[in-house]
Amino acid sequence: MSNLLQLEDVNTYIAGFHILQGISIEVPKEGVTVLLGRNGAGKTTTTLRTILGFNPPNSGQVKFEEEVINGWQPYRIAGLGIGYVPEDRGIFGTLSVYDNLKVAARDGVREMESRLETVYELFPDLKRAVRQQAGTLSGGQQQMLALARILVSKNRLLIIDEPSSGLAPIVVDRVAEALSELKKTLPILLVEQNYNMARQIADRYYIIDEGRCVHQGQMEDLDNEPELKQRYLGVAV
Amino acid sequence: MLIFLLASGLSLIFGLMRVVNFTHGSFFMFGAYIGRSIFLATDSFVLAILGGLLIGFVLGAIMERIAIRPFFGNRVQLLLLTLGMMLVMNELVKIIWGPTILRFPRPDYLIGTLFLGDIMLPYYRLFIVGIGLVLLFLVYFFLNKTRLGIIIRAGVEDSDMVQAFGINIKQVFTFTFALGVSLATVGGTISGPFLGVYPEIAMDNILVAIIAVVVGGIGSFGGSVAGSLLIGLINSFGGYYIPQVAMALNVVLMALVLLIRPQGLQGLFRKGGAANEN
Numbered sequence: 001m002s003n004l005l006q007l008e009d010v011n012t013y014i015a016g017f018h019i020l021q022g023i024s025i026e027v028p029k030e031g032v033t034v035l036l037g038r039n040g041a042g043k044t045t046t047t048l049r050t051i052l053g054f055n056p057p058n059s060g061q062v063k064f065e066e067e068v069i070n071g072w073q074p075y076r077i078a079g080l081g082i083g084y085v086p087e088d089r090g091i092f093g094t095l096s097v098y099d100n101l102k103v104a105a106r107d108g109v110r111e112m113e114s115r116l117e118t119v120y121e122l123f124p125d126l127k128r129a130v131r132q133q134a135g136t137l138s139g140g141q142q143q144m145l146a147l148a149r150i151l152v153s154k155n156r157l158l159i160i161d162e163p164s165s166g167l168a169p170i171v172v173d174r175v176a177e178a179l180s181e182l183k184k185t186l187p188i189l190l191v192e193q194n195y196n197m198a199r200q201i202a203d204r205y206y207i208i209d210e211g212r213c214v215h216q217g218q219m220e221d222l223d224n225e226p227e228l229k230q231r232y233l234g235v236a237v
Numbered sequence: 238m239l240i241f242l243l244a245s246g247l248s249l250i251f252g253l254m255r256v257v258n259f260t261h262g263s264f265f266m267f268g269a270y271i272g273r274s275i276f277l278a279t280d281s282f283v284l285a286i287l288g289g290l291l292i293g294f295v296l297g298a299i300m301e302r303i304a305i306r307p308f309f310g311n312r313v314q315l316l317l318l319t320l321g322m323m324l325v326m327n328e329l330v331k332i333i334w335g336p337t338i339l340r341f342p343r344p345d346y347l348i349g350t351l352f353l354g355d356i357m358l359p360y361y362r363l364f365i366v367g368i369g370l371v372l373l374f375l376v377y378f379f380l381n382k383t384r385l386g387i388i389i390r391a392g393v394e395d396s397d398m399v400q401a402f403g404i405n406i407k408q409v410f411t412f413t414f415a416l417g418v419s420l421a422t423v424g425g426t427i428s429g430p431f432l433g434v435y436p437e438i439a440m441d442n443i444l445v446a447i448i449a450v451v452v453g454g455i456g457s458f459g460g461s462v463a464g465s466l467l468i469g470l471i472n473s474f475g476g477y478y479i480p481q482v483a484m485a486l487n488v489v490l491m492a493l494v495l496l497i498r499p500q501g502l503q504g505l506f507r508k509g510g511a512a513n514e515n
Contacts, residue, residue, distance in 0.1 A: 054397060078403040090398035092391040102384055103391045106403040109384060149402070 003063075004029045004157055004187055005051065010060035012050045019046045021211035022060070027157065031203035032179070032188045034219070036195070036233055044191040044208050045087060048159055051189075052084055053077045064157075079106070083150025087161040087191075091142045093135025097126055100134050104149035112152040119148045122178055140171035147178060157187050164194040176200050195233055199223070207232045238369025239431075240472075241465035242424030243446035245376060245458060246417030252393040252456020253413050255312060256305060259319040262443025263326035264418045268293055268425025269434045270334050273341040282344040286368075286426050293422025297415035305414065306407070323443075327436050336436060341429035365427055372420070373462065380458055389413050393456045444484075445472070448491045454501025463502045 005027035012020040025047070027033045035044045049055040051062055053074040061068050064080050078084065092100050101119075105112035120127040123144040129137060134145060143163060150158055163179065164172040172194065179201050182188065192198040198205070198219070205222055207215040209232050222229065247261045268289040276285040304322065308314040343361055351358040380386035392399045392409055400406050425438070432438060445468060453464025468487055475483035494501060 052401065054400075073405070074397070074400040075403050075405045078401050084401045086398070086401075090395055090401070092394045092398070094394060095387065095391060099387045099391075103388055103399065103404075104402045105384070153403075 002029060003027060004065060005189065006061075006063040006066075007047070007051065008061045008063070010047075010050060010057045010062060012046060012055050012057050014046065014055055019055075019211055020050060020057070023047060023208070023211070023213050025206055025213065027187060027189050028204075029187055032183050032190055032201050033204045033206070034190045034192055034198045034202035035206050035208055036192065036198060037208040038193075038232065038234055045161055047208065048084070048161055048189070048191060051077075051159065052082070081154060081156035083153065083155040083158045085143075085146045085150060085158070085160045085163065087165055089142050089146040091134045091137075091145055093133070095134055096131050097134055097137070097145055098130045100145055101149060101152050104152050106153040111154070115152050119151050122151070122181060123148050139166055140168070140174065143167060143171070143175055144178070147175075147182075151182075155186060157189065158182065159189045161191045162193060163190070164192065164197050172197055195229070238365050238465075238469075239424050239428050239442070240445055240449050240469050241369060241462055242372065242420050242427075243442055244449040244453065244461040244465045245373075246420035247446050248450045248453065248456060248461040249389065249393075249413055249458065250417040251450065253389060253396070254305070254309070254410050256315050256414075257312075257319065257447075258414075258417070259316070259323040259443065260300070260326060261417070261421050261446065262439035262441075263323045264293060264296070264421040265425040265428070265442050266330060266434075266436065266439040267296070267326065268422030269341065269429040269432075269438060270330055270339075270425075271422065272426025273339060273429050273434050276341065276344075282347070286423060289426030290419050290423045293419035294415045296422075297418025298411050300418070301411045301414035306410075309410075323439065327439055330436050334434075338433045338435040341434050343430040347430075361431055365431060368427060372423070376420070376458065385409075385412070445487060448487045451491050452494045452501055454503030457501070457503035460501050460503030467502070 007025040272285040272289040275288040449464035449468040454460030
C-alpha cells in the first residue's frame with residue numbers, strides 16, 4: 001500500500017530544545033495510524049504541528065503524496081486536503097456552531113451546506129445547537145463540532161490530536177464510534193494517550209519516546225507486547 | 238460616533254494582530270487633511286468621504302505589508318515602530334499642509350439647524366450620527382454575516398486554527414489592518430468640518446480611542462461600540478459640567494474597568510453575561 005504522508009528523519013527544535021529527534025513515520029492511504037506515547041511529553045503533538053507547518057522541521061523531510069512540503073505555510077498544507085483537530089479542539093468559542101463550520105468551509109459555503117446533513121447524521125447534537133455559541137457547548141459537543149469542522153470540506157487526510165482528552169468515558173465511546181465511522185472513508189493520523197480507545201479504532205501504531213520513534217507495528221500485535229506497553233505507555237499488565 | 242470609528246478599527250487590529258497601532262490617530266488626522274483637499278478640489282463632500290475611505294484602505298494595506306509584517310509577533314518593536322511612525326506622520330502633515338488649524342467648509346446642504354421645540358440639532362451633528370450608524374451597521378453586517386468577517390472574528394480567537402482551515406491569515410491581517418485604517422481616515426474626513434483640521438487632532442483622539450477600546454473590551458466590535466458610547470457620554474457631560482477633569486474621568490473609568498472587569502464591557506449585557514461576545 002502506498003503512503004499518503006511520510007516523515008523521513010525529521011528533527012524539530014523549539015526554543016532551542018531538540019523535540020523531535022529523527023522521527024520517521026509513514027501514513028498509508030487507508031485506515032488509522034496512531035502515535036502513542038507517555039502523557040504530557042508533548043512530542044506527539046509536536047509531530048503533528050511539524051507536519052502541519054506550525055513548527056517546521058529543522059532537518060529531514062515531510063512528504064505528502066511524494067511532494068516535499070517542508071517550509072510550506074500552514075494554510076497551504078491544509079489546502080492539500082488535511083483536516084486537523086487539535087488537542088484543545090480549537091473551537092472559536094465566541095462564534096456560533098454554524099459560523100464555526102463556515103470558517104472551516106475551505107471549499108466554499110455551498111459545498112459545506114451539501115455536506116451538512118451527513119455531518120448532522122453523525123453528530124445530531126450539532127443540528128439542535130447550530131445557532132448556539134460554541135463556547136457554551138459541553139466538552140463532548142465541542143469535540144463533535146471540532147470533528148464536524150473537518151468534515152464540511154473535501155479532505156484527504158484527518159489529523160486528530162487526543163480526541164478523548166478531558167471527556168467523560170461515555171462521551172469517549174461516542175467519539176470512538178464516530179472515528180470508526182470516519183475511518184471507513186478517510187485515512188486518519190491520530191495521537192491518543194487513551195490506549196483502550198486507540199486499540200478500538202487504530203490499525204497501525206508508532207510509539208514515540210523522548211522525541212524518537214522507538215517501536216511500530218500493527219495494532220493487534222501490541223496486545224501481545226505487555227512489556228512494551230508498560231514501559232512506554234504506562235499501561236498496567 | 239467619531240470615537241467609535243476610531244475605536245472599532247483599533248480594536249479589530251489589536252484583537253486580530255495584537256498590534257497597538259499608535260498611527261491610528263495619525264490616519265484619523267490624515268483623513269481630515271485628505272478629505273479637505275478632495276472637497277476643495279472637487280466641491281463634492283461625497284467624493285471626499287469616499288476618497289478618505291479608499292485612500293485610508295490603500296495606505297493601511299501598504300503600511301501593513303511594508304512596515305508591520307516584517308516585525309509581526311514582536312510586540313515591543315511594533316509598539317516602537319507605530320509610535321515612531323505616528324511622530325513622522327504628524328510632522329509630515331505640517332510640512333505638506335502647515336502647522337496651523339485649517340478650515341474644512343461644510344457642504345451647503347449640511348449647514349443649518351433643526352429645531353425641535355427648545356432643542357437645537359445642527360444638521361452636521363445629525364449627519365455625523367447618521368453616517369456613524371450606517372458605518373456601524375455595515376461593519377456589524379460584514380463581521381457577522383460574511384465569511385470573511387466571520388474569519389476575522391475567528392482569527393481574533395485563534396489565528397493558528399484559522400490557518401489550519403486553509404486560510405491565508407496574512408492576507409486576512411492585511412485586509413483587517415486596511416479596514417481599520419479606512420474607518421479611521423473616514424472618521425477624520427467626517428470630523429474635519431466639525432472639529433477643524435490640525436496636526437494635534439491625532440493625539441487628541443487616539444488616547445480617547447484607546448481608552449474606549451480598553452473599556453469596551455479589546456478585539457470586540459460590540460465592546461468598542463459600548464466603550465465609545467460610554468466615553469462619548471463622559472466627554473460630553475464631563476466637558477460641560479467639570480471640563481477641567483473631563484479627560485481624567487476617562488482614565489479613572491478605564492482604571493476601574495481594568496480593576497473590576499479586565500475583559501471590558503463586552504458580553505456584559507448578554508444573557509448569562511458571556512464574556513466573549515463580538
